Amino acid sequence: METQTLIYLVVGGTFALYVGIAIWARAGSTGEFYAAGRGIHPVTNGMATAADWMSAASFISMAGLIAFTGYGNSSFLMGWTGGYVLLAMLLAPYLRKFGKYTVPEFIGDRFYSQTARLVAVVCLIIISVTYVIGQMTGVGVTFARFLQVSTETGLYIGSAVVFVYAVLGGMKGITYTQVAQYVVLITAYTIPAIFISLNLTGNPVPPLGLFSEHTASGVPLLQRLDEVIVSLGFAQYTTLNTSMFNMVLFTLALMIGTAGLPHVIIRFFTVPKVADARWSAGWALVFIAILYFTAPSVGAMARLNIVDTIQIGEVGSPEGNLAYENRPDWFQTWETTGLLKFEDKNADGRIQYYNEANAAFAAQAQEWGWAGNELTVNPDILVLANPEIANLPGWVIALVAAGGLAAALSTAAGLLLAISSAISHDLLKSAIMPSISEKGELLAARIAMAGAIVLATWLGLNPPGFAAQTVALAFGLAASSIFPVLMMGIFSKRINNMGAIAGMLTGILSTCLYIFTYLGWFFIPGTNMIANTPDNWLFGIAPASFGVVGAILNFAVAYGVSRATAAPPQEIQDLVESVRIPRGAGGAVAH
Amino acid sequence: MMSQNDRDQSYWKANLSLVRNCLIIWAVVAFGFAIVFRPLLSGISIGGTDLGFWFAQQGSIIVFLALIFFYAWRMNKLDRDFGVEE
Incomplete structure (x- = not known):
C-alpha cells in the first residue's frame, strides 16, 4: 500500500x-x-x-x-x-x-x-x-x-x-x-x-x-x-x-x-x-x-548517520563528499519540506557539511575549495525522518x-x-x-x-x-511562582496570606523582568534592553535559568513578609496539619 | 502510649528526614556525578566516554526512579506504623 x-x-x-x-x-x-x-x-x-x-x-x-x-x-x-x-x-x-x-x-x-x-x-x-x-x-x-x-x-x-x-x-x-x-x-x-x-x-x-x-x-x-x-x-x-x-x-x-x-x-x-x-x-x-x-x-x-551519509570519504579530499545527485531518497523527501536545505556554494556538485563558525577550520576548508557550509539541518528532522x-x-x-x-x-x-x-x-x-x-x-x-x-x-x-522563546517563560513562571508557594503552603505553618502574595509577585515580576530585559519586552524583537549574550548576563545567569533565582526570591520575600506580619489563624494551621497526614482523605470533598 | 497528635508529629518528622535524605541523593547524582564532579569520575570509562556522561544521560534517571519508588514504599509503611493510613 x-x-x-x-x-x-x-x-x-x-x-x-x-x-x-x-x-x-x-x-x-x-x-x-x-x-x-x-x-x-x-x-x-x-x-x-x-x-x-x-x-x-x-x-x-x-x-x-x-x-x-x-x-x-x-x-x-x-x-x-x-x-x-x-x-x-x-x-x-x-x-x-x-x-x-x-x-x-x-x-x-x-x-x-x-x-x-x-x-x-x-x-x-x-x-x-x-x-x-x-x-x-x-x-x-x-x-x-x-x-x-x-x-x-x-x-x-x-x-x-x-x-x-x-x-x-x-x-x-x-x-x-x-x-x-x-x-x-x-x-x-x-x-x-x-x-x-x-x-x-x-x-x-x-x-x-x-x-x-x-x-x-x-x-x-x-x-x-x-x-x-x-x-x-x-x-x-x-x-x-x-x-x-x-x-x-x-x-x-x-x-x-x-x-x-x-x-x-x-x-x-x-x-x-x-x-x-x-x-x-x-x-x-x-x-x-x-x-x-x-x-x-x-x-x-x-x-552520526547524517554525517556519515554526507562525508563518505576522507575530509578534504575531492571525492570525500557525497555528490548531490547521489543523495538518498529520504534526503529528497525532506528537502521538499524545507527542514533540510542544500546550497551548492562552491558549485562542485558535492555536499560540504561542516562548522563554518570555527575560524581555524573554515580557513583550512577554504584551502580545499570549500566555500562555506552547504547543508542546513533542522534538528526536528532527526525524529521525523528517522524511519526513512x-x-x-x-x-x-x-x-x-x-x-x-x-x-x-x-x-x-x-x-x-x-x-x-x-x-x-x-x-x-x-x-x-x-x-x-x-x-x-x-x-x-x-x-x-x-x-x-x-x-x-x-x-x-x-x-x-x-x-519558541515562550518555553523559557512558562518554565520560569512555574518555577518562580507556583512551585514555591505550594511548597511553603505544605511545609510551613508560618507563611501567611501577605507573605504568599508578596512572594508570588516577586517571583513573577523578577523572572519576567529578567527574561524581557534580554529577550525583548513581551518578546517583541528589538525591545530588549541588553544584548542576549553570556557576557551580559547578570552573574552569568542565562534567561532560561532565571526561574531558580525567581524561586529563591519568592521563598525569601514570603518568609520575610510573613515574619513581619501576623501568623495564620488556627484553622489554617489545622488545615496544614491535615494536609500532611493521609488519614481521612476519602473520596472527593464535597463543595 | 503516645497520643495520636504526638504520633502525627513524629510521623511528619520521619517524613521530613526521609525527604531530606532522598533529596540529598537526588542532588548529588544529578548536579554532582552528572555535572560538577564529572571531571573527578573521568577515569572510569564506559562505552567510548566516561561515567559522568552516562549519569547525565541515563544514570540520573535510573536513580530518580529508584528514589520515587523507595519513597513511596517507605512512606506507605510509615503510614501504617504511625496509624495515619487512609
Whole structure:
C-alpha cells in the first residue's frame, strides 16, 4: 500500500479511537469533569501523566536538541525527569490529600485569600496558554509534513478532535484518551529507534546501543561520533562546551518548573488515595523514562548517520563528499519540506557539511575549495525522518505521524483542562457566581473548555513570533511562582496570606523582568534592553535559568513578609496539619 | 502510649528526614556525578566516554526512579506504623 494511504489510515484510525473513548467516558458531574471522579488507578494515571507531560517538544524536538549540542543539553533529560522526584516528595501526595479540584483553589484556601487565588489563576493561565501555543503549532506542522494538507486544515482537524473528547469527557475523557495516546506515541518513538540502533551497533536496545561499539568502524559509538564531528570542525559531543554553572542552574530550573506545572499537578488529583499519588508519580516517570532513555540514543545515532551519509570519504579530499545527485531518497523527501536545505556554494556538485563558525577550520576548508557550509539541518528532522533514514516500511512512517500528533494533542488537552477549570471553578464558582448549581458549573466548565480550544486554535493559526522563546517563560513562571508557594503552603505553618502574595509577585515580576530585559519586552524583537549574550548576563545567569533565582526570591520575600506580619489563624494551621497526614482523605470533598 | 497528635508529629518528622535524605541523593547524582564532579569520575570509562556522561544521560534517571519508588514504599509503611493510613 502507498505510504500516503497508510498515513491517512493510521492517523484517521487513532483519531477515531480518541473520539470513541470520549463517547464511552463522558463526564456526568463536576467531580468527573475536574478530577475523573478520583477513580483512576495509579498505573493508569502514570501513563496518562506521561502523555500529558510529553509534548510536541519532547517527541519531535528533544532528540535533535541533544544531538546538535551533545552533553551540555543533558539538562533537558535530567531536568524534565528530576522534577518528578520533587513532585512525588514535596507536592503530589499532600495536594491529593487536600482533595479539591484546582491548584489556585489550594493556594486560595491555604492562604485564606481570594487575592492569592487570583494571582495563582493569572500565573496558571499565562503558563498554560504559552505552553499550548507550542502544541498547536506542533499539530499543524505534523499535519503539513505528513498528510499533505495545509497547516490550517491540520489545525482545524486536530482542534475538532480535542474539542470532542475534552468538552464531552473533561478530565475523565482526557485521562483515557491520554492512555491511548501514550501507547501510540511510545510505539512510534521506539520502533525506528530500535532499527537505527540495530543498524549502527547490532544492539536492539537503543540505550545500550548508545554505549556499544559502532559496527562499521569497530570503535565505541560515542568515540566514533566525537572523531567524526571534530574532523569537520564541530565541538566534541561528549564534553561540556558551555558554562558548568549554567548547566547546573538550567537543569534545576527545568526540574522546579516541571514540578510547578499546573496541568501536571492536577493529574495527581485523579487517584483514589494519597498512597496512590506517591506510586503514581513513580509510574509516570517509568513511562516517561522509556522515551527519555531512547531520545539521547536517537540523537547521537541519527547525527552520526547524517554525517556519515554526507562525508563518505576522507575530509578534504575531492571525492570525500557525497555528490548531490547521489543523495538518498529520504534526503529528497525532506528537502521538499524545507527542514533540510542544500546550497551548492562552491558549485562542485558535492555536499560540504561542516562548522563554518570555527575560524581555524573554515580557513583550512577554504584551502580545499570549500566555500562555506552547504547543508542546513533542522534538528526536528532527526525524529521525523528517522524511519526513512533507516529504510523502514511505510506503516512505521505513518506511526511516527500519528505519534507526533498524539504527543501534541495529549499535552494540549491537559493544558486546556487546567485553563478551563481555573475559569469555571476558580473565577466563576469562587469569585463571580458562588451560588451557581453543580449542573451550571459543569456547563460553564464545558463552555470554558470550548472557549479555550478556540483561543488555542487561533493562537496556533497566528503564532506569535516568539513561540519558541515562550518555553523559557512558562518554565520560569512555574518555577518562580507556583512551585514555591505550594511548597511553603505544605511545609510551613508560618507563611501567611501577605507573605504568599508578596512572594508570588516577586517571583513573577523578577523572572519576567529578567527574561524581557534580554529577550525583548513581551518578546517583541528589538525591545530588549541588553544584548542576549553570556557576557551580559547578570552573574552569568542565562534567561532560561532565571526561574531558580525567581524561586529563591519568592521563598525569601514570603518568609520575610510573613515574619513581619501576623501568623495564620488556627484553622489554617489545622488545615496544614491535615494536609500532611493521609488519614481521612476519602473520596472527593464535597463543595 | 503516645497520643495520636504526638504520633502525627513524629510521623511528619520521619517524613521530613526521609525527604531530606532522598533529596540529598537526588542532588548529588544529578548536579554532582552528572555535572560538577564529572571531571573527578573521568577515569572510569564506559562505552567510548566516561561515567559522568552516562549519569547525565541515563544514570540520573535510573536513580530518580529508584528514589520515587523507595519513597513511596517507605512512606506507605510509615503510614501504617504511625496509624495515619487512609
